[in-house]
Amino acid sequence: MNLLESLRTAYRGLIANKLRSTLTMLGIIIGVGAVVAMISIGTGASDFATSRIKELGSNILFISPGSPGGQGFGGARGAEGTQESLDQKDAEAIKDGISTIKKVSPEYTSGAQVIYKKQNTNTSIVGATSTYEDVHNFHIGSGSFIDESDQKTTKRVAVLGTNVVTDLFGKSNAIGQTIKIKSIPFKVIGVMEEKGQSGFQNLDNQIFIPLSAAQKRLFGAKHLSTISIQAKNEEVMDQASEDIEALLLERHEIENADEADFRIRSQAEILDTMSQVTGTLTILLGGIAAISLIVGGIGIMNIMLVSVTERTREIGLRKAVGAKKRDILAQFLIESVLLSLLGGAIGLGLGWGGSVLISRIGGWPSIISLNSVLLAFFFAVAIGVFFGVWPARRASNLNPIEALRFE
């Protein structure tokens, strides 16, 4: 019996019981889906971590308002802090007072509506200074970035991320045009280079304006949401961190470091927190995957046993017209593998969709790799074979006459 014919026979067997086949596949669908989601989130997270470190270097520190133990992560987002404990003077004090650091980038980030003619969009507005580019390793693409005089004169100028340009201007030139942020006109002086999705956020979806303009003209704030710091090199990171802590504690008149109203974290620490969370998620998904694959496999075995019993007469007949043991074995094995493979394919789709959804909603990086696709199929086939062998063997060992007599 050739493979194509076996496949056709198996396919017919499955089609004859659509609902039953679908329900049987559910376990495999969930299991494989979880495996795929698990791997894609896992690889996404570690890819993200390594690329961020490569990109920013390992000499970056973020200071954000809040208590040291508070909030999971979000330092990279900048706008997380609700406390108003950091201000421009802190940033200047750090810059002037600590020798181990190279550059300081004070930032104030908030969301606002932006209008150009009839187009409007909601984006994050980053109040930044000229140091932002270097500290974040995120550079101007065309035009110019905010400079010191813009900052001093609270000038209403804006540098747009590429997404914002597309949203507001389509394909026409943005530089020189005037946009309105919260109804206040800003002149576009530059467009950033394209950076793309960076795990938590799309970096191209931001507008940079002078920090002073953000604080005074737009949001009426005196505090900062983040101070990003570039240390001189990796070796002095710990030293820099300690010095900054001491300095800020003194400035804020706090004696006990546990009661600090700010947090200092390095890029690595942030990524660490993130990988801990993804690790937990991975274990959770792994557990779901393992359990549902086993349950799914047992479901397949069960349905195959039912199928063998139901088709006992058919098996008897096939043997009577010359089917060998291995023909019957192959027929049922192919059927169970087809069942689990189909479930695996659907699970792959769902796992894929699911991890994309998680990325979208949670700003979670995820990558569907060839490996996860292969692994999903491997699992599906393995389950189909493992749980299908026993029912198939039972079928193949039936005595033709007894099988034909079966009621």
Added chain:
Amino acid sequence: MVEAEAEEGADHLARHTNTVIEAKDLVKTYGTGDTKVDALKGVSLNIKEGEFVAIMGPSGSGKSTLMHLLGCLDQSTSGTYKLDGSTIKDLNDNDLARIRNEKIGFIFQQFNLLPRTSSLENVMLPFTYTGHANKNARKQAEETLRSVGLGKHFYKRPSELSGGEQQRVAISRAMINNPSIILADEPTGALDTKTGIEVLNIFQKLNKEGKTIILITHERDIAAFAKRRIHLRDGLVESDSAKKKKEIIEST
């Protein structure tokens, strides 16, 4: 010993050349202990190529059991069975499957067609297990179905066919691999007399083409189609028309 000589006598008389079926002292016991049933208690018979044999006997006399042994669907408890010169006991599972596929066409009282499957595909089923690709499979199946008068029913499923038509599909399936022996267990049992006769005409035609036909029947007028009749009773051969003729010859 005496019996063997008698068989040889029959041999001459019938002028058949090859003995295709040689069964000696076939015993088949089902179950063990209290539920033990001796379905066959020592059946010996020889059947030559091209014979048309009817097996008769009361219900429970072991006709079907014998047929299953002859068709290599089951193995005897003791005794020897040679088919085309090879001893069945010595063959493995795969060999038996090949014999069932190529040498024997089996027809059941209950047709045993695959449900939800067209006539054409039912007929082609033995090809599935033939082991070599057959480009003319479809054509051959169509031809066979036409030869039994089912030219219009290629794509009908068993549930859409009458009993007689279903049995003719089953016969086509038994014929498709051109086996030398056709075994039929009450092929007309589920049919009315008229359709039964039609089916028997097919067997006669096949017999004329040189095939060995063995069929089980309860009905005398159906048995009349056969040149040789074997009666079973309680798992033993009660009478065999081939031997009777021999006896008649001896007594004259």
